[in-house]
Amino acid sequence: MSELISQAYERLRSQGGRMTNQRRLLLSILDSLGEHPTAEELLLIARKQDPDLNLSTVYRTLRWLEAENLVSARLFAEERRQERFDAVLPSEHHHFMCTNCKNVIEFDTELLVDIKSQFQDSSGASVSMGSIVLYGLCPSCRQGSVAQELDREVG
Amino acid sequence: MSELISQAYERLRSQGGRMTNQRRLLLSILDSLGEHPTAEELLLIARKQDPDLNLSTVYRTLRWLEAENLVSARLFAEERRQERFDAVLPSEHHHFMCTNCKNVIEFDTELLVDIKSQFQDSSGASVSMGSIVLYGLCPSCRQGSVAQELDREVG
DNA sequence: GCCCTTATTGCAAATCATTTGCAATAATTA
DNA sequence: TAATTATTGCAAATGATTTGCAATAAGGGC
Numbered sequence: 001m002s003e004l005i006s007q008a009y010e011r012l013r014s015q016g017g018r019m020t021n022q023r024r025l026l027l028s029i030l031d032s033l034g035e036h037p038t039a040e041e042l043l044l045i046a047r048k049q050d051p052d053l054n055l056s057t058v059y060r061t062l063r064w065l066e067a068e069n070l071v072s073a074r075l076f077a078e079e080r081r082q083e084r085f086d087a088v089l090p091s092e093h094h095h096f097m098c099t100n101c102k103n104v105i106e107f108d109t110e111l112l113v114d115i116k117s118q119f120q121d122s123s124g125a126s127v128s129m130g131s132i133v134l135y136g137l138c139p140s141c142r143q144g145s146v147a148q149e150l151d152r153e154v155g
Numbered sequence: 156m157s158e159l160i161s162q163a164y165e166r167l168r169s170q171g172g173r174m175t176n177q178r179r180l181l182l183s184i185l186d187s188l189g190e191h192p193t194a195e196e197l198l199l200i201a202r203k204q205d206p207d208l209n210l211s212t213v214y215r216t217l218r219w220l221e222a223e224n225l226v227s228a229r230l231f232a233e234e235r236r237q238e239r240f241d242a243v244l245p246s247e248h249h250h251f252m253c254t255n256c257k258n259v260i261e262f263d264t265e266l267l268v269d270i271k272s273q274f275q276d277s278s279g280a281s282v283s284m285g286s287i288v289l290y291g292l293c294p295s296c297r298q299g300s301v302a303q304e305l306d307r308e309v310g
Numbered sequence: 311g312c313c314c315t316t317a318t319t320g321c322a323a324a325t326c327a328t329t330t331g332c333a334a335t336a337a338t339t340a
Numbered sequence: 341t342a343a344t345t346a347t348t349g350c351a352a353a354t355g356a357t358t359t360g361c362a363a364t365a366a367g368g369g370c
Contacts (some may be wrong), residue, residue, distance in 0.1 A: 018317055018366045039357080054320045059357065075230045077286075080238070081327080081356055096280060105278060111270050115287060119262050124294035125251060131232075132270060132287050139279035172344055173337045194328080207347045236312065236327055237355080312370085319364065325357080335348065340341105 002031045004087050011068050025049055026061045030071065036084040036095075036104045076133060078102060082145065094131055098138035099152055157186045159242050161223055166223050180204055181216045188294065191239040191250075191259045231288060233257060249286055253293035260293065 005027050012019055025046050030037075037045070043058045062085050067069035073083045076097045084104065094112070096105045109132070116127045160182050169175055180201050185192075192200070198213045217240050220226035228238045231252045237260065249267070251260040264287070271282045 010206070012194075015163060020318060020366070022319075026225040052320075053183060056358080057319060074232075075235070077229075080228075080230070081236065083235070088287075096278065096282070098280070099283070105280065107274050107278065109270050109273060111266055111273070112287075115264050115266050116265070116289060118264060119251060119289060123251070123260060123262065124297075125253070125260065125291055126297050127251070128287045130289040131293070132285060134271060134274060134282045134285040136280055136282040136284070142279075142281050175337070175347065177348075207349075211329080212348060317366075324359070329354070337346075
């Protein structure tokens with residue numbers, strides 16, 4: 001069983017919480033999904049298994065997981081008000097969002113620690129965490145836009 | 156006259172737009188304010204000069220400035236749904252938010268370009284922009300929390 | 311396995327930042 | 341100065357997320 005799911009069981013046990021069918025389903029989706037779904041997207045996926053699942057339950061589950069630090073929520077500039085949720089991996093990771101297709105790619109870098117300490121040193125603040133978001137065109141949309149440009153030139 | 160304000164005049168002229176008292180007021184505040192106000196905060200400040208100013212006007216002005224790339228809007232993790240607005244400076248800059256007092260400090264770094272090119276090279280995407288947000292305690296809240304800890308130990 | 315307690319759910323209504331429709335107002339320009 | 345129409349203020353709408361509450365169902369004890 002995955003880290004996420006076993007951790008969730010453990011946290012529930014220690015808090016007197018209950019492992020419901022809804023939570024089990026949402027956890028298994030979050031665990032296997034290689035994406036960063038919105039609450040709504042997660043609901044749609046989950047409803048294939050449990051058509052009565054409610055959006056409130058999705059939100060409550062996500063918020064609980066967030067409080068337990070098993071999931072993190074992020075807002076991207078392209079979708080101002082809609083959060084995307086992400087099972088927290090052991091290592092700190094960052095995001096790239098394609099401004100065209102809105103797909104999110106995770107990435108990792110050792111360079112952020114330098115930025116953190118640079119800022120700590122110059123400001124006197126203590127930095128506990130940080131995140132980077134990059135925007136641009138993903139490889140396939142990049143190809144698409146090159147193709148479009150060619151079309152325009154030819155047409 | 157500042158860059159922001161003269162730019163705004165220029166854009167309005169070229170679009171057949173009008174420089175109203177409300178816009179002039181909001182621009183002068185945004186221009187001089189060394190902070191990252193929310194729309195509501197901006198309204199409160201502006202109402203000292205024009206008590207009838209409406210929140211819709213503030214939003215419309217901010218969105219127009221954003222579309223003109225003269226102001227940028229950001230969401231921080233600590234305030235999930237409320238945007239903060241920021242007159243765009245000539246150089247790309249990043250943000251630190253104090254998790255205690257919610258104050259925002261801007262900072263600059265040459266290290267992001269390395270992260271961008273690192274990611275571009277490894278992913279095949281083309282990155283057009285990026286932003287870093289750091290969270291932690293600002294110098295004064297840091298002092299406060301040190302003081303608290305001492306209190307706890309002594310008391 | 312069945313009962314009891316109460317955590318969790320589904321539903322509908324509430325929130326809250328932001329947006330929009332519209333009639334009234336005020337910048338521009340002729 | 342008048343005419344045109346961009347912009348405003350107001351109230352109502354929106355849309356993601358949250359919350360109150362009665363109904364349901366985990367999980368512990370019998």
